[in-house]
Amino acid sequence: MAAAQPKSSRFISGFGVQVLVAMALGLGLGLLARQLGPAEGQGGYALAETLHQVGAIFIQLLRTLVPPLVFTAIVASIANIAQLQNAARLVWRTLFWFAVTALIAVLIGIALGLILQPGLHTTVEAAAAKAPKTHGSWLDFLTGLVPVNVLGLAATTKISDAGVATTSLSFNVLQIVVISLVTGVAALKVGEAGEAFLKFNASALAIVRKVLWWVIRLTPIGTIGLFGNAVAQYGWTTLGQLGAFTGAIYIGLGLVLLVVYPTILALNGLNPIKFFQGAWPAIQLGFVSRSSVGTLPVTEAVTETSLGVPRAYAAFAVPLGSTTKMDGCAAIYPAISAIFVAQFFGVHLALSDYFLIVFVSVIGSAATAGLTGATVMLTLTLSTLGLPLEGAGLLLAIDPILDMGRTAVNVAGQALVPTIVSKREGILDLEVYNAARVPAEAGLIAAE
Numbered sequence: 292m293a294a295a296q297p298k299s300s301r302f303i304s305g306f307g308v309q310v311l312v313a314m315a316l317g318l319g320l321g322l323l324a325r326q327l328g329p330a331e332g333q334g335g336y337a338l339a340e341t342l343h344q345v346g347a348i349f350i351q352l353l354r355t356l357v358p359p360l361v362f363t364a365i366v367a368s369i370a371n372i373a374q375l376q377n378a379a380r381l382v383w384r385t386l387f388w389f390a391v392t393a394l395i396a397v398l399i400g401i402a403l404g405l406i407l408q409p410g411l412h413t414t415v416e417a418a419a420a421k422a423p424k425t426h427g428s429w430l431d432f433l434t435g436l437v438p439v440n441v442l443g444l445a446a447t448t449k450i451s452d453a454g455v456a457t458t459s460l461s462f463n464v465l466q467i468v469v470i471s472l473v474t475g476v477a478a479l480k481v482g483e484a485g486e487a488f489l490k491f492n493a494s495a496l497a498i499v500r501k502v503l504w505w506v507i508r509l510t511p512i513g514t515i516g517l518f519g520n521a522v523a524q525y526g527w528t529t530l531g532q533l534g535a536f537t538g539a540i541y542i543g544l545g546l547v548l549l550v551v552y553p554t555i556l557a558l559n560g561l562n563p564i565k566f567f568q569g570a571w572p573a574i575q576l577g578f579v580s581r582s583s584v585g586t587l588p589v590t591e592a593v594t595e596t597s598l599g600v601p602r603a604y605a606a607f608a609v610p611l612g613s614t615t616k617m618d619g620c621a622a623i624y625p626a627i628s629a630i631f632v633a634q635f636f637g638v639h640l641a642l643s644d645y646f647l648i649v650f651v652s653v654i655g656s657a658a659t660a661g662l663t664g665a666t667v668m669l670t671l672t673l674s675t676l677g678l679p680l681e682g683a684g685l686l687l688a689i690d691p692i693l694d695m696g697r698t699a700v701n702v703a704g705q706a707l708v709p710t711i712v713s714k715r716e717g718i719l720d721l722e723v724y725n726a727a728r729v730p731a732e733a734g735l736i737a738a739e
Contacts, residue, residue, distance in 0.1 A: 310579055313514035317342070320515065321522025335523065342519035349513025352506045353585035356499060360587060361610065362471045363496035368607035369475025370489050381712065385608050388708045389616050390653050392555070396547050396618040397652035400626025401645055403539045409627065410634025412535035468614050500588045507576065507589065514579045521691045533689055536631050543623040544696045552707055559714050565725055569597030570706040577702035581694045586702050587613045593706060599720030600709045608712070612705035617668075619697030619704075622652045625672040632673060632682030644676050651675050 320342060327335030372378050478485035478492075553563035567574075573590040580586055591609040594600045600608075626648050633640050651672045669683050686693075713719035 309511040310514055310575060313511040314518050314579075317515040317518030318522055321519035324519070324523035339520065339523040342516045342523060345516025346513060346518075346520050347516070349506075349509060349516060350580070350582070350585075352509070353503075353580060353582050356503050356506065357584050358467055359495070359499045360503060361467050361584060361614065362474075363492050363499055364587065364591075364606065364610040365468060365471035366475040366478065366489070366492045367496050368610055369472065370479060370492075371603035372607040373479055374603050377716070381604055381716065382607075384712045384716065385611070385708060388711055389612070392547075392551070392618055392704055392708065393616075393622045393653045394649065395551055396543075396622035397626045397649050399546050399551070400543050400623040400652075401630065401648060403543050404627045404630030404634075407535060407539045407542075408634055409533075409536040409539045410631040468611075503585075503588050510576060510579055517579065517581070517691075533686070536627070536686070537689060537693065539627050539631075540624060540693050541696055543627060544619055544700045547618055547623060548700050548703055552703060555707070555711060559711055561710070561714060562725065566598065566707070566710065569593050569724070570703060573702050573706060574699050578695045578699040581691070581698045583613045583617065583698055583701045583705065586698075590702055590705055594709055597723070598706065598710045599723035600713045601718050601720075604713060604718065605709050608709040609705055612708060616705050616708060617697075617701045619700035620694075621668050623700070624693065624697055625652060625668050628669050628683075628686055629672050629676055629678060631686070632678050633676075635682060635685065636679055638678060640676070647675055648672060 320338060324335035324339040324342065327333060327338070330336060372381065478488050552566075556563045556566050570590075570593050573586055573593050576589050577583060577586045583590075587610060590613065591605055594605045594609055595602050629648055630640070632638075651668075669686070670680055673680055673682060710719065710724075
């Protein structure tokens with residue numbers, strides 16, 4: 292007699308269906324709120340505000356767990372990878388493939404920007420151009436590598452028009468990564484004295500991942516809020532005005548995800564269909580949550596349990612990739628966006644400018660780890676090229692819609708590189724990789 296299916300397994304097997312249903316429900320509620328009028332005082336305001344709060348709370352829960360998750364995951368990964376032979380070789384091979392895939396992605400972005408010319412096919416008003424409050428620069432990126440405190444926290448005080456001061460705390464993920472790397476290496480260097488700390492860190496990581504799994508269970512509810520709010524707030528008008536730009540972005544993302552990645556897998560003797568079956572839970576969650584770091588536990592789980600990457604290596608490569616490997620946010624998006632802004636404002640880009648776009652995308656992608664979203668990477672690219680930062684204001688209105696696709700590609704790349712490196716180094720478990728599986732169940736069970 293077959294054993295009864297565990298309750299958690301039954302929940303997980305329906306995870307993909309739940310998310311799809313939630314997206315449809317969010318779309319319907321968002322359209323309803325927009326039809327009733329989402330502005331304050333209109334009939335749909337309460338519904339739109341509810342959708343906004345539900346989505347905001349879900350993202351806030353994910354963000355709350357980011358600092359302890361990144362710290363404990365990277366410290367544990369340093370300890371784990373030290374147990375592998377050729378650890379240094381694995382690290383450099385990982386960074387090499389990060390750069391190779393980023394280079395291919397940014398070249399695709401440049402090509403699409405030049406061919407489709409989205410900046411010349413837009414009806415958006417020039418009045419919408421304004422510099423964003425948050426922007427990036429190389430100086431900010433370099434100084435941001437140096438932690439201001441051991442927690443990577445920063446306080447920001449804003450004064451309203453009424454003279455009321457509000458102080459909020461934020462964290463710099465890139466600084467947390469630096470702190471974690473140094474701490475992990477130091478714990479290994481001190482030998483026996485660091486063993487107790489590493490055991491405590493491993494226990495803390497298990498606890499953080501369990502709490503994050505509880506948050507992941509709320510994904511369908513968060514999806515309703517996030518999707519519904521995006522539709523209620525932006526509707527189709529702004530999306531239509533920037534239709535050529537949106538189309539170029541999603542064509543680029545599609546080429547990377549469905550052409551470049553499968554080609555790389557096939558050239559390395561791996562079945563692309565098996566990869567997507569195994570990685571799908573993480574890709575799907577990344578699309579909904581719009582957070583590579585928030586998706587980290589699921590990405591790491593599917594990389595180990597579904598794709599056959601050794602745990603010791605996956606525990607290093609996936610956390611590192613979740614903060615620095617972003618083909619969507621740091622390659623496709625800034626390349627097309629920079630060309631869009633140049634075309635919109637009538638600025639001629641020389642050949643050297645395109646080399647700068649490639650350089651920023653391949654080298655500066657870690658800058659996106661400092662803040663949520665791709666605004667920092669976009670403004671870093673615009674400032675490097677000398678393009679008006681006001682151009683970023685034209686694109687921020689539809690950023691949530693674009694961010695879903697960008698994050699899905701980011702997460703796929705973060706699972707792809709460890710898989711490719713493991714295969715080339717002869718440490719990939721091919722039986723696990725090629726095993727038959729139910730896509731929605733693989734990995735999520737391990738994340739629990």
